Amino acid sequence: MTTTTADEPMFQAWDVHKSFGHVEVLKGIDMSVERGEVVCLLGPSGSGKSTFLRCINHLEKFDRGEMWVGGQRVGYRPHGDKLKELNEREVAQRRSGIGMVFQGFNLFGHRTALENVMEGPVVVRREKRAVAEQRARDLLGRVGLADRVDNYPSQLSGGQQQRVAIARALAMQPDLMLFDEPTSALDPELVGDVLAVMRQLAEDGMTMIVVTHELGFAREVADRVYFMDGGVVVESGPPSEVLERPREARTQAFLSKVLA
Numbered sequence: 001m002t003t004t005t006a007d008e009p010m011f012q013a014w015d016v017h018k019s020f021g022h023v024e025v026l027k028g029i030d031m032s033v034e035r036g037e038v039v040c041l042l043g044p045s046g047s048g049k050s051t052f053l054r055c056i057n058h059l060e061k062f063d064r065g066e067m068w069v070g071g072q073r074v075g076y077r078p079h080g081d082k083l084k085e086l087n088e089r090e091v092a093q094r095r096s097g098i099g100m101v102f103q104g105f106n107l108f109g110h111r112t113a114l115e116n117v118m119e120g121p122v123v124v125r126r127e128k129r130a131v132a133e134q135r136a137r138d139l140l141g142r143v144g145l146a147d148r149v150d151n152y153p154s155q156l157s158g159g160q161q162q163r164v165a166i167a168r169a170l171a172m173q174p175d176l177m178l179f180d181e182p183t184s185a186l187d188p189e190l191v192g193d194v195l196a197v198m199r200q201l202a203e204d205g206m207t208m209i210v211v212t213h214e215l216g217f218a219r220e221v222a223d224r225v226y227f228m229d230g231g232v233v234v235e236s237g238p239p240s241e242v243l244e245r246p247r248e249a250r251t252q253a254f255l256s257k258v259l260a
């Protein structure tokens with residue numbers, strides 16, 4: 001679905017604002033993510049990270065500003081010399097190019113791992129079952145679950161369920177993957193397996209925006225880190241700068257708390 005040329009960013013946001021009632025949660029976010037880049041969003045609870053991801057994926061509507069994914073406008077489309085809100089079909093089409101992995105795994109409990117991964121391609125994309133099944137098996141193999149395809153979510157550990165959720169998002173062949181604290185609901189010993197899958201995706205060239213508290217992942221895998229606080233980007237740059245030599249007092253305070 002991408003309509004960008006190779007040298008255009010995969011994702012861009014300018015001056016994005018979002019309020020819930022009288023509370024302004026996003027106060028003018030700018031961001032740019034090149035094709036194949038991994039960007040990590042860090043910041044204290046309530047700083048607006050999830051809301052920003054949810055706006056990218058049309059789960060929330062932002063109030064002001066502009067966002068583009070793969071050369072397509074998020075939320076609106078040109079209509080003469082004005083902008084018009086997307087209709088349901090257009091939202092579904094935009095969403096199908098964006099994979100999203102949440103903190104909870106949100107798998108269908110009454111469907112096997114294989115059926116969960118096939119669901120999107122078969123139901124949304126109307127792909128032939130045989131084609132969708134082959135891709136689902138390949139993806140479950142890629143996330144280390146080739147021998148678990150027939151298991152139901154209740155028969156899988158949290159880490160395995162999260163890897164099924166990643167395979168399910170990849171089954172739609174997205175241009176951009178969004179991760180919202182994908183390891184924060186996991187027992188510590190299961191975190192590494194999920195991060196390893198994400199590292200592999202990054203190595204394979206997937207464009208990713210990752211909200212995480214895993215500083216090791218951000219340090220080693222991210223091309224750029226954005227530190228958000230109070231609905232603004234306080235600072236951004238390569239992890240070697242933002243994490244090792246933060247310029248802003250708010251970033252320093254957050255990092256010293258997380259590292260304590």
Ligand SMILES: Nc1ncnc2c1ncn2[C@@H]1O[C@H](COP(=O)(O)OP(=O)(O)OP(=O)(O)O)[C@@H](O)[C@H]1O
Binds near residue numbers: 025044045047052
């Ligand atoms: N649907 C909603 N209605 C009202 N307020 C909301 C809604 N969603 C989020 N908020 C508020 O917006 C603010 C930002 O929340 P958000 O979840 O985006 O932050 P976050 O940085 O992702 O935090 P966390 O790390 O805890 O997930 C919070 O104060 C939250 O209570």
